[in-house]
Amino acid sequence: MFFSKANINAANYKTFSKVRRIRPLCLAINMAIYGISYGTESNSMIFEESFNTQFMHGTSAVDLQPILNVNNVLPGRYRLDIFSNGTRVGTRDVDFITNPVNDKVEPKITLELLKQLGINMQKLYDQGLIDEKNPADHYDLPTIIDHAKVSFDSNRLRLNVSVPQIAIARGMRGYVDSELWDEGVTAGFVNYQFSTARNDTNTGTQKTNNLGLRNGINFGAWRLRNESNFSTSTGQANRFVTNRTFVQHDLTALKGQFSVGEIFSESGLFDSVRYRGLKLASDDGMRADSERGYAPIIRGVAETNAKIEVRQDNYILYTTNVSPGPFEIGDIYPSGSNGDLEITVIEADGRRKVTRQAFSTLPTMVREGQVKYSVSGGKFNNKIKGYEKPTFISSNFAYGLTSDLTGIAGLQTSDGFQAVAIGASKNTSIGAMSIDITESSSKANGKSTHGASVRALYAKTFTGTDTSLTLAAYRYSTEGYRTLTDHVEDISKDATTRNGNSKIRTDLTINQTLGGERELGSLYLNASDQRYWDRGSSRSVSAGYSNNWQDLNYNINLSKTEEIGVFGGKTNDTQFSVSISFPLGSSPRAPRTYISSSHQKSGSTTQAGINGYFAEDSDTFYSVQSGRDSEGSHSNSFSLDTRTSIGDMGLGYSRGNNYSSQSLNLSGSVVAHAGGINLGQTVGETFALVEAIGTSDLPVSSYSSVKTGSNGYAVIPNAQPYRVNWITLDTRNLGGDIELDNATQQLIPRRGAIIKAIFESKKGRRVQFKLYDINGEIIPFGAILEDDHGKKLAMSDPTGKALAFVVETKGNIVIKWQGKQCIAPYTLPKKETRVNYERLELSCQS
Numbered sequence: 001m002f003f004s005k006a007n008i009n010a011a012n013y014k015t016f017s018k019v020r021r022i023r024p025l026c027l028a029i030n031m032a033i034y035g036i037s038y039g040t041e042s043n044s045m046i047f048e049e050s051f052n053t054q055f056m057h058g059t060s061a062v063d064l065q066p067i068l069n070v071n072n073v074l075p076g077r078y079r080l081d082i083f084s085n086g087t088r089v090g091t092r093d094v095d096f097i098t099n100p101v102n103d104k105v106e107p108k109i110t111l112e113l114l115k116q117l118g119i120n121m122q123k124l125y126d127q128g129l130i131d132e133k134n135p136a137d138h139y140d141l142p143t144i145i146d147h148a149k150v151s152f153d154s155n156r157l158r159l160n161v162s163v164p165q166i167a168i169a170r171g172m173r174g175y176v177d178s179e180l181w182d183e184g185v186t187a188g189f190v191n192y193q194f195s196t197a198r199n200d201t202n203t204g205t206q207k208t209n210n211l212g213l214r215n216g217i218n219f220g221a222w223r224l225r226n227e228s229n230f231s232t233s234t235g236q237a238n239r240f241v242t243n244r245t246f247v248q249h250d251l252t253a254l255k256g257q258f259s260v261g262e263i264f265s266e267s268g269l270f271d272s273v274r275y276r277g278l279k280l281a282s283d284d285g286m287r288a289d290s291e292r293g294y295a296p297i298i299r300g301v302a303e304t305n306a307k308i309e310v311r312q313d314n315y316i317l318y319t320t321n322v323s324p325g326p327f328e329i330g331d332i333y334p335s336g337s338n339g340d341l342e343i344t345v346i347e348a349d350g351r352r353k354v355t356r357q358a359f360s361t362l363p364t365m366v367r368e369g370q371v372k373y374s375v376s377g378g379k380f381n382n383k384i385k386g387y388e389k390p391t392f393i394s395s396n397f398a399y400g401l402t403s404d405l406t407g408i409a410g411l412q413t414s415d416g417f418q419a420v421a422i423g424a425s426k427n428t429s430i431g432a433m434s435i436d437i438t439e440s441s442s443k444a445n446g447k448s449t450h451g452a453s454v455r456a457l458y459a460k461t462f463t464g465t466d467t468s469l470t471l472a473a474y475r476y477s478t479e480g481y482r483t484l485t486d487h488v489e490d491i492s493k494d495a496t497t498r499n500g501n502s503k504i505r506t507d508l509t510i511n512q513t514l515g516g517e518r519e520l521g522s523l524y525l526n527a528s529d530q531r532y533w534d535r536g537s538s539r540s541v542s543a544g545y546s547n548n549w550q551d552l553n554y555n556i557n558l559s560k561t562e563e564i565g566v567f568g569g570k571t572n573d574t575q576f577s578v579s580i581s582f583p584l585g586s587s588p589r590a591p592r593t594y595i596s597s598s599h600q601k602s603g604s605t606t607q608a609g610i611n612g613y614f615a616e617d618s619d620t621f622y623s624v625q626s627g628r629d630s631e632g633s634h635s636n637s638f639s640l641d642t643r644t645s646i647g648d649m650g651l652g653y654s655r656g657n658n659y660s661s662q663s664l665n666l667s668g669s670v671v672a673h674a675g676g677i678n679l680g681q682t683v684g685e686t687f688a689l690v691e692a693i694g695t696s697d698l699p700v701s702s703y704s705s706v707k708t709g710s711n712g713y714a715v716i717p718n719a720q721p722y723r724v725n726w727i728t729l730d731t732r733n734l735g736g737d738i739e740l741d742n743a744t745q746q747l748i749p750r751r752g753a754i755i756k757a758i759f760e761s762k763k764g765r766r767v768q769f770k771l772y773d774i775n776g777e778i779i780p781f782g783a784i785l786e787d788d789h790g791k792k793l794a795m796s797d798p799t800g801k802a803l804a805f806v807v808e809t810k811g812n813i814v815i816k817w818q819g820k821q822c823i824a825p826y827t828l829p830k831k832e833t834r835v836n837y838e839r840l841e842l843s844c845q846s
Contacts, residue, residue: 073154074784075105076792079742080152080159084117085168090724090746092116094159097138107152107159111135115179117161119145120169176724176748178252178286184753187673187689188217191682195319197307197663201350208233208307210319216752223248223752229316241383243315244274250750255286256373257751262381266374268364268396269410269421269436271483275392277378282371285722285751298329298341298357299542301557301577301598303605303627304348305637305654305661311342314384321652321663323623323639324607325596326555326579348635348654348661355561356540357526364398365406365425365432372398380414382485386494390414392484404428408436416443417487423455431460431469442482444490451481468511475505479533500535514547521547536564552582575600589613603630619643619705633657641665645707645714646679671715673754680715681706686749688716690727692759694738699730712761721751729759736766736836739805764807765828766837771800771815774822774844783817790814803837815844822846 073096080094095108111130115121124130129144141148141161149162169177191214199206208231215226227243246261259279264272266281298310302322308329310318318329345353366372374396379389392414399407410421423436434457441450458472479501482490489495508527514520524544531537542559555578562572579596591612598605609625620642627635635656642649647668654661669683675691690700693712700706700714708714719725728744738761745757771779778800785793785802788811794802796817804813809828814821822844832838 073105073152074792078157079744080157082113082116083158083160085162086160089116089118091726091744092746093742107150108137109139109141109150110137111139114139114141115177117163118168118177119163120167122169123167176722180748181250181252181722181750182748182753182755183221183250183750184218184755185673185689186219187671187754188215189669189671189683189687189754190215191669192667193319193682194666195307195321195663197321197661199348199350199659199661201659204234206234206350210309210316212316212319218752218754221249221750225752231316241315248752250283251280252286254280254282256280256282263376265376265394266396268372268374268398269408269423269438270394270396270412270419271485273380273394273484274382275376275378276381277376279374279376281374281376283751284372287370298343299326299544299557300343300345300355301326301575301596302345302347303598303607303629304635304656305639305652305663306348307346307663309344309346311344317341321639321650321665323609323611323652324625324627324635324637324654325594325609326557326577348637349656349659364408364434365427366398366400368400368403370400372396380484380488382488384495386492388488388492388495390417390488390491392417394484398425406434408434410438412484414484414487416491417441417482417484419482419484425457431458433458438481440482442487442490444487449480449482451478453477453481469509471507471509473505473507475502477502477504479503500532502530503533504531505529521545538563552580554578554580573601584610584612587616589616589618605629627656643681643705645681645705645709647681669715669717671754673713673756675713676711678709678711678713678715681717683715684718686719686721686751686753686755688719688725688727688747688749689754689756690714690716690729690759691756692729692740692761694761694763695734698734701728701730702726716757719747719749719753719755721749721753724748727757738763762805762807764805765809765831766803766805767826767828768801768803768837768839769794769813769826769842770839771796771802771824772841772843773820774846776843779815779817779844783815786814786816788812788814813842815842 075096075098077093077095079091081088082090082092082094092113094113096105097108098104099106114124114130121130121132124144125132130136130139141150141163145163145167147164148167151160151162152158153160193212194210196209197207211230213226213228213230215228217224224245224247226245228241229243230238230240232238242262244262244264246259246263248257248259251258257280259281260277262274262276263279264274265279266272300308302308302324304324305321306324307321308319308327309316310329320329341357343355343357345355347353364372375393376395377391377393379391380387381389392412394410394412396410397408401407404427406425408421408423408425410419412419412421417440419438419440421436421438423434425432425434436455438453438455439450440452441448443449453475454477455473455475458469460469462469481501486501506527506529508525510523510525512523514522522545525541526543527539527541529537529539539562540560542557544555544557546553546555548554557577558575560572560574562570564570575598577596577598579594581592581594583590583592585591589612591610593608593610595608596606605627606629607625607627609623611621611623614620614622620640622641623639625637627637629635633656635654637652637654639650639652641651647666650663650665652661652663652665667682669680671678671680671683671689673689675689678689690708691713692698692708695708695712696710698708698714700708700716703716706714706716716727725747726744727747729740731740731743734740741760743759745759747755747757749755769785771783773779779796780800781796781798783796783802785795785804787793787806793806793813794804796802806813806826806828811826813824813826815824823846824842824844826840826842828838828840
């Protein structure tokens with residue numbers, strides 16, 4: 001539509017009059033950035049070649065055609081959010097080019113962009129529309145796919161693509177095409193968790209140190225991993241133990257992982273064992289909407305500044321020092337999936353409390369037509385002195401027979417030992433249930449034994465009552481049933497003799513919220529019952545209730561353990577604890593005070609304390625406590641924990657009657673890569689590096705305390721494998737002398753990958769140029785400024801000024817306007833440190 005005074009009708013005159021009163025500079029900026037258009041699809045105005053700019057006061061007639069095209073964008077590269085059929089599929093740099101046929105600026109549709117949009121590429125290959133081996137530089141999407149549309153939303157920097165559903169690859173929500181999975185860069189890392197404690201009592205001084213290491217090196221798609229632990233203690237020999245060392249590689253076609261080394265077998269049907277050999281196992285993370293795994297939560301109560309040790313199969317998985325009062329640990333990574341966890345609480349005065357927590361997997365269910373598999377082979381190696389190391393093969397398979405029925409089968413064999421398992425899992429309206437039967441035969445020391453074991457599992461969340469029955473497990477084994485570990489123990493002459501074989505085991509976990517909005521609190525119940533042939537039994541149960549009244553939180557916990565020996569002897573203990581806490585202020589990070597009381601057979605203790613952060617924006621947490629037990633003994637303690645971009649640190653001190661204790665925790669990572677060595681927070685299985693050369697102390701959004709180091713790199717501690725991860729730099733305090741091409745990156749790592757997000761940064765100066773042509777006249781609005789390499793730097797405003805970022809202190813700038821162009825040399829003066837941008841006149845010389 002063409003606008004002039006002659007064709008503005010009466011109905012539009014009032015609107016046009018308002019437009020005339022807009023300040024020319026504001027209108028020009030809005031036109032240059034957002035464009036003004038009026039059409040059917042975008043419901044906006046479209047300017048044509050004859051648009052009259054005389055109505056803007058202070059400007060001359062200029063040619064705005066370079067910015068007034070169908071997409072309201074100049075040719076160049078832009079970072080856009082990509083939407084496919086209304087769903088965001090990522091963010092990427094998109095080149096806009098001029099179509100020589102219609103002279104319009106259009107986005108370049110590349111092969112990589114087509115894959116990201118989720119288009120069925122195989123169909124395009126089969127139809128000959130795309131040559132996979134020799135892809136074109138740009139594809140006209142409506143030409144190769146009927147009814148496809150591409151539109152650009154300049155206001156929101158979105159590229160919207162509409163494609164008929166028949167042309168979309170069949171996939172599931174949350175799935176990212178495997179061709180986009182990134183194997184990462186070559187790098188190595190060391191995760192360390194160091195704890196040390198000194199306890200002084202009447203009987204002497206006890207010093208303990210523990211260093212847990214998780215190490216890794218990535219070479220291309222191969223990942224080498226090692227887990228080790230070093231511990232020392234007064235009066236005991238130093239101990240160094242390697243839990244496992246292995247190499248791993250993705251098997252994309254089989255949606256699984258290949259591992260070789262010292263590893264653990266899977267536990268779908270048989271108990272997990274440590275061995276040295278090979279493993280091929282499916283990886284559910286490669287599938288859409290898959291189960292992400294299960295990790296236990298460990299709860300307990302410490303009476304003093306205590307040390308917590310968590311073991312599985314006599315290997316220390318986790319150790320830390322905690323303050324007096326209730327504690328909760330949720331970041332445990334068990335090596336196998338069916339080994340009970342042993343939790344030891346070592347109080348400051350040397351007292352030790354040992355509890356056990358059952359740990360098992362949920363029922364095995366897979367989608368119809370899918371297979372979940374695991375095949376392990378090698379030499380048994382539980383690292384316990386005196387045990388034999390026979391060769392064995394173990395396999396587990398689960399197949400989705402229907403949408404709600406899964407078949408399960410397994411085979412385990414070794415010299416003198418065989419076990420066969422078969423079962424099924426079914427999803428019903430009353431919950432997911434599975435049952436499996438395992439038959440075993442074992443020959444050891446000339447004696448043959450046969451037996452069977454039946455296991456039933458159940459899980460359900462009752463939405464009507466918001467009850468989560470996480471796991472109910474029941475297993476019955478006949479006296480002659482043997483696991484592979486039992487068989488190896490029987491054939492090992494120097495192994496510790498078992499007191500009895502397992503007979504019945506039952507585990508139960510229930511979580512229940514009360515009230516429609518949890519206004520009546522929540523309950524939890526954990527129970528375990530284990531019975532043996534000719535040995536006795538053990539039982540444990542814990543229950544708790546928590547709620548809040550306004551800002552006051554309160555918790556009630558009850559636990560009971562019972563051990564029955566072979567001859568009927570019984571030992572038991574019951575612990576009851578109550579705690580309340582409330583804030584001392586209304587701010588989100590106001591300090592909190594708490595009071596707790598704990599009662600058990602050995603006596604009772606009462607504690608009071610206060611904890612909080614030193615400031616609203618601080619990452620340093622403090623805690624001060626004072627306590628008294630039923631015998632009149634007093635204790636006082638103090639702890640300090642801080643998180644930084646290079647790791648975490650914790651200090652603790654406790655003093656009571658006849659004892660004192662000091663502790664130190666250090667944890668973090670050391671990452672070596674092509675760009676140098678960086679310290680960081682503890683990294684996970686998959687993590688990322690940020691490269692922003694030329695920056696330091698630049699925060700990374702969404703990751704607490706993570707900042708770039710002096711070499712411009714930062715360690716992002718965790719990334720989700722096979723899924724889209726967004727990494728954004730916080731550029732609010734970047735400074736005027738540094739410019740980033742973009743501040744957000746999208747990464748899709750493979751499992752175990754160390755991926756790198758590269759943020760191109762340039763160091764330079766921001767200058768507002770006053771533009772003059774070769775005759776000394778002010779250059780009009782809409783002129784484009786480019787550097788010697790043709791990169792666009794800025795556009796002039798109606799007063800003939802342009803704000804540009806220049807890297808060199810001396811050079812030439814090309815100015816283009818109304819079909820004309822000239823070259824203007826510049827030399828920047830000495831930088832003024834107290835200004836955000838500098839001012840300089842720029843005159844054309846040729």
